[in-house]
């Protein structure tokens with residue numbers, strides 16, 4: 558008996574803005590593994606082609622180099638998309654403090670371009686937002702309804718939270734007024750392989766220092782806390798959120814379940830990596846421009862994401878630290894990358910000047 562034609566499998570076309578970045582590149586790999594056709598739009602300002610090395614030969618992947626500020630380009634890239642994962646943003650406390658105007662432009666006008674294009678294309682949008690929007694609210698378990706306690710918009714740190722808050726508001730208006738199917742995720746300190754310490758992120762920074770035998774720079778008194786979540790736990794949940802009808806028009810926290818002070822994090826890293834490094838407390842005024850305000854505590858309540866898409870951040874911090882260490886050791890410095898980021902291979906010279914060159 559001849560068999561009937563194979564059942565049609567609907568292929569999804571996903572656009573990932575910021576797809577060459579840390580989280581974006583993990584998401585691209587996941588989507589390709591699911592059988593999606595994927596288009597990356599990235600300006601390579603903080604992302605890199607190296608992040609996509611594992612999938613660069615894939616016929617289902619196209620990479621477009623360009624900015625989300627380029628409206629005609631954004632329209633063209635999104636025109637035939639089913640889903641848009643909007644991860645492109647100017648991120649990293651150090652970059653935001655250094656280039657506040659550029660960051661504001663990208664985070665505001667860029668997102669507006671993406672939302673408008675997705676609306677015309679009738680594509681679903683997953684908008685990546687941030688726990689920064691809660692600002693100085695140190696509550697035990699921030700829910701999506703928690704108040705935002707922000708410092709002055711004249712202080713560059715708060716411009717990021719302000720811009721992301723406007724992005725969320727814009728997305729919500731598109732949902733309510735124009736029927737855009739958009740889900741918002743507020744990410745709390747996502748970490749893992751390929752995250753660079755160049756823009757100030759603490760885990761790759763401290764792991765890199767520990768591997769090179771340099772002092773671990775802990776800012777302030779080190780008693781500020783965070784809940785780090787693993788990129789491998791976040792990415793599948795992002796895709797499920799984009800596909801969940803009940804997620805549209807709503808925001809979801811996604812963070813780790815283990816609260817830890819930065820001082821304890823540094824101690825854990827030294828112990829796990831058996832590093833000869835010591836800890837150096839660096840005053841905020843030295844680490845950042847004067848007047849910088851840090852978040853004392855930031856703890857998510859993930860209940861909503863757990864209920865909606867089964868978000869379950871299982872990877873422990875010690876596993877995360879070891880994964881970051883492995884990735885840093887495997888990484889060769891890019892041309893022009895800071896020497897401080899170069900890391901010796903295991904068993905190599907534990908010296909600040911050791912590089913792969």
Ligand code: UDP
Nearest residue numbers: 650757758759760762774775776781819851
């Ligand atoms: N931090 C630190 N040493 C570093 C980099 C960061 O002590 O080398 C601190 C930083 O001041 C903050 C925490 O670690 O209190 C997390 O910083 P990160 O920039 O990774 O994330 P965010 O501040 O956005 O939570």
